[in-house]
Amino acid sequence: MTTTVGDQDRQSATNAAIERSAAYYRLKADVEDFYYHEADLLDDRRFRDWLELLTEDVSYFMPIRRNVKFGQQVARENTKRGEGISWFDEDKWTLTKRVEQILTGVHYAEEPLSRITHMVSNVQIKEARPDIGTARELDVTSRFLVYQNRVEYETYIFVGRRNDTLRLTDTGWKIARREILLEQNILLAKNLTTFF
Amino acid sequence: MPLRNDFDQLVDVKGGFISREIFVDADIYRQELDKVFTRAWLLVGHESLVPNPGDFYTSRMGEESVILCRDKKGEIHVFLNSCRHRGMKVCRYEQGNTSLFTCPYHSWTYTTDGKLQGVPLHRTLYDGVLDREANSLVSVAKLCNYKGSIWATWDKDAPDFLTYLGDAKIHLDQALDCRDGREGGSEVIGVHKWVFPANWKFAAENFLGDTYHNPSHRSVDLIGIGPSAAAGKKGRRDDELEKAEHVWISFPAGHGVHSAIQPEANEYTESFLDNPILEKYFRHCFEERKRRLGEGARLLPFVGTIFPNTSYHGRQPRGLCAWHPHSPTSTEGWRFFLVDKDAPKEAKEYLRRYYMRYSGPAGMTEQDDMENWLYATAASTGTVARRYPFNYQQSMGAYVTDHPLGGDVSKQVTEQIARGFYRRWTTYMQGGDWHELLGSPAGNRQAAE
Ligand code: FES
Ligand SMILES: [Fe+2]
Numbered sequence: 001m002t003t004t005v006g007d008q009d010r011q012s013a014t015n016a017a018i019e020r021s022a023a024y025y026r027l028k029a030d031v032e033d034f035y036y037h038e039a040d041l042l043d044d045r046r047f048r049d050w051l052e053l054l055t056e057d058v059s060y061f062m063p064i065r066r067n068v069k070f071g072q073q074v075a076r077e078n079t080k081r082g083e084g085i086s087w088f089d090e091d092k093w094t095l096t097k098r099v100e101q102i103l104t105g106v107h108y109a110e111e112p113l114s115r116i117t118h119m120v121s122n123v124q125i126k127e128a129r130p131d132i133g134t135a136r137e138l139d140v141t142s143r144f145l146v147y148q149n150r151v152e153y154e155t156y157i158f159v160g161r162r163n164d165t166l167r168l169t170d171t172g173w174k175i176a177r178r179e180i181l182l183e184q185n186i187l188l189a190k191n192l193t194t195f196f
Numbered sequence: 197m198p199l200r201n202d203f204d205q206l207v208d209v210k211g212g213f214i215s216r217e218i219f220v221d222a223d224i225y226r227q228e229l230d231k232v233f234t235r236a237w238l239l240v241g242h243e244s245l246v247p248n249p250g251d252f253y254t255s256r257m258g259e260e261s262v263i264l265c266r267d268k269k270g271e272i273h274v275f276l277n278s279c280r281h282r283g284m285k286v287c288r289y290e291q292g293n294t295s296l297f298t299c300p301y302h303s304w305t306y307t308t309d310g311k312l313q314g315v316p317l318h319r320t321l322y323d324g325v326l327d328r329e330a331n332s333l334v335s336v337a338k339l340c341n342y343k344g345s346i347w348a349t350w351d352k353d354a355p356d357f358l359t360y361l362g363d364a365k366i367h368l369d370q371a372l373d374c375r376d377g378r379e380g381g382s383e384v385i386g387v388h389k390w391v392f393p394a395n396w397k398f399a400a401e402n403f404l405g406d407t408y409h410n411p412s413h414r415s416v417d418l419i420g421i422g423p424s425a426a427a428g429k430k431g432r433r434d435d436e437l438e439k440a441e442h443v444w445i446s447f448p449a450g451h452g453v454h455s456a457i458q459p460e461a462n463e464y465t466e467s468f469l470d471n472p473i474l475e476k477y478f479r480h481c482f483e484e485r486k487r488r489l490g491e492g493a494r495l496l497p498f499v500g501t502i503f504p505n506t507s508y509h510g511r512q513p514r515g516l517c518a519w520h521p522h523s524p525t526s527t528e529g530w531r532f533f534l535v536d537k538d539a540p541k542e543a544k545e546y547l548r549r550y551y552m553r554y555s556g557p558a559g560m561t562e563q564d565d566m567e568n569w570l571y572a573t574a575a576s577t578g579t580v581a582r583r584y585p586f587n588y589q590q591s592m593g594a595y596v597t598d599h600p601l602g603g604d605v606s607k608q609v610t611e612q613i614a615r616g617f618y619r620r621w622t623t624y625m626q627g628g629d630w631h632e633l634l635g636s637p638a639g640n641r642q643a644a645e
Pocket of ligand 1: 279280281282283284299300301302303304
C-alpha cells in the first residue's frame with residue numbers, strides 16, 4: 001500500500017479538514033453507502049461476502065486502551081499495531097479463519113449466532129489521494145455502535161471510532177487498513193466474536 | 197453461613213459429587229475471599245512490567261486492587277491500592293514511573309516503598325498524633341519473585357513460595373524458563389483483561405487439566421489456527437506431543453497439571469512449516485534444551501493451575517492467567533503473555549500473532565471456553581439446579597502415588613485433579629492450618645479414595 005502514516009499520526013491529523021467541496025460530499029456519500037453495505041453484510045451474516053470488502057493486504061487492528069497519566073495519551077494510551085498484544089492485530093488470513101470458524105456451526109461462542117446491529121456515523125474523509133476529484137485512496141474516520149444480543153439475556157454494546165484507509169479497486173472501495181478504538185479499558189464483554 | 201461441616205457435605209470427593217452452591221452462593225463467595233484469597237499465594241505480575249526504579253503496575257489480588265512497584269533502590273513491593281486516610285485509590289494508572297503516589301482526595305503522598313511521606317498541614321492538624329510509619333500503604337505479608345513472575349500472600353504464616361509450589365514447581369518452570377532450557381528469562385509482551393459472567397473456579401478448573409473438554413474446541417481444530425496452519429495443517433496447535441505419554445497430576449497443595457513426557461528417542465517435531473526461520477530457531481531451542489536438561493527435557497508442560505486462581509499455558513500459546521473473583525457469578529480474567537526476552541524478532545512477532553488468535557476474549561479457541569463457563573454458571577443458579585451436585589466421578593481411583601513426578605499421577609484423562617483441588621479448597625474454607633493446607637500425602641490419599 002502507498003500509505004506510510006502511522007496510527008498516531010493519523011489520529012493527530014483528524015482535525016486537518018479537507019475543503020468541503022461538491023466533490024467531497026459526493027465522495028462522502030459513496031463512502032457512507034459503502035459502510036452501510038458493509039454493516040448489512042455483517043448483520044445479515046454474509047461473512048464471506050464481507051471478506052470480499054477487504055484488500056488482500058488488509059491490516060485490521062483493535063488496540064487495548066490503557067489508563068495513563070495526562071500527557072501520555074498519544075504515546076502510551078493505546079497498544080500499538082505490529083507490536084505486543086492487542087485485541088486484534090490481524091491480516092486477511094486470520095480474519096478468513098474467523099469467518100471459517102463461525103461457518104463450522106460448532107463455534108459455540110457464535111452458535112447459535114448472535115443478533116448484531118452495526119451503526120456507523122460521523123463519517124469524515126480526512127485525506128484523499130491523489131486528490132478529492134480522482135481519489136484512489138482515502139483516509140476516513142467514523143464512529144460505530146455495535147449492539148450484540150446473544151442467546152437470551154446476554155447483551156453487549158460496543159462503542160468507539162474507526163480510522164480506515166479505503167482503496168478503490170475494479171470492484172469498488174475496499175478496506176485496506178482499519179483501526180478500531182473501542183472505548184473501554186478492561187473489556188466489559190466475555191468475548192469479541194463480532195467484526196467491527 | 198455454611199458451617200465447617202457443611203463443606204464436607206458440599207464437597208464430596210469420595211463419592212465424586214460437588215454441590216453447585218460453591219459456584220453460585222453469595223455467602224460462600226464472601227467466605228472464599230476471606231479464607232482462600234487472603235491466605236494462598238496469588239500471582240500479581242511479572243518483573244518485566246516494572247523494569248526500572250520507580251516503575252509501577254497496578255494489579256489485583258482477589259477482588260482488591262494492588263500496586264506492584266519497584267522502589268528507588270530497585271526492590272519490588274506489592275501494596276494495597278487504597279489510601280490509609282479515607283481509602284481513595286492512590287493509583288488509577290495502569291502502569292508508569294513515579295517517585296511518589298499522590299492520593300487525589302486529600303493529597304497524602306506515599307513513596308515507592310510505601311511509606312507515608314507528605315501529609316498536608318501536618319504540623320497544625322496531626323502533630324504528635326499521626327504515626328507516619330504506622331500509616332504506610334498496606335503491604336502484602338510475603339512476596340516472591342519466582343523466575344520473573346511475582347507472587348504474594350497476605351498471610352504472614354504462609355510457607356515460602358517454593359514450599360507452597362511443592363512438586364508442581366518443575367511444571368510451572370516449563371512456562372517460565374527459556375525455550376532452550378535456560379532458567380527464567382521470560383518477559384511479558386502484553387496483558388489481556390476482561391470480565392466474564394462465570395464463577396472463577398470454572399476457569400481455574402479448566403486449566404487444572406480438564407482435557408476432557410477438548411470437543412468444545414472442535415471449530416478451531418477443524419479450521420486449523422496452529423503454528424503450521426497457514427501451511428495447511430489442521431488443529432489449534434502443532435502437535436509436538438503426539439508421541440508423548442500424557443500425565444495428569446494432582447498435587448497435595450491443590451495444584452494440578454496436565455503435562456507430557458516425550459518418548460526416550462526425544463526428537464524434534466516439525467512445526468512452522470511455512471516459516472524456515474522459525475523452524476530453524478525452534479529446532480535449535482529444542483536441541484539446546486535437550487542438551488542442557490538431558491532426561492529432564494522429556495517433560496513438557498501443557499496446562500496447569502497453581503491453587504487457587506493462577507493458570508498457565510506452557511508452550512502453545514504461552515502465558516500466565518490470573519482469574520480474579522468479581523462476584524459469585526463474575527470473574528475478571530488477566531492473561532500475561534510470555535516470550536523469551538532474547539528470542540529473535542521473527543519469533544516474537546510470530547508468537548504474539550498466534551497468542552492473539554488463540555487466547556482470551558478475541559481468541560478463537562478460548563471464546564468457546566468462555567461460552568461454556570458462562571452458561572454452566574448461569575444454569576446452576578436455580579433453586580432446583582442447586583439441589584443437584586456436579587458429577588466429578590471421572591477416572592475414580594485411576595492414579596498412582598509412587599510416580600517420580602510426585603502427587604497423584606494419572607495416565608488417563610481424570611477428574612482426580614479437580615477432586616484434589618476442591619478437597620484443598622475445603623481445607624481453606626474450614627480454616628485449616630498450613631500443615632493441612634499443604635496436604636500431608638498420607639492424609640490426602642485417605643480423603644480422596
Ligand atoms: S483519602 Fe487519601 S488523603 Fe484522604
Ligand atoms: Fe479450552
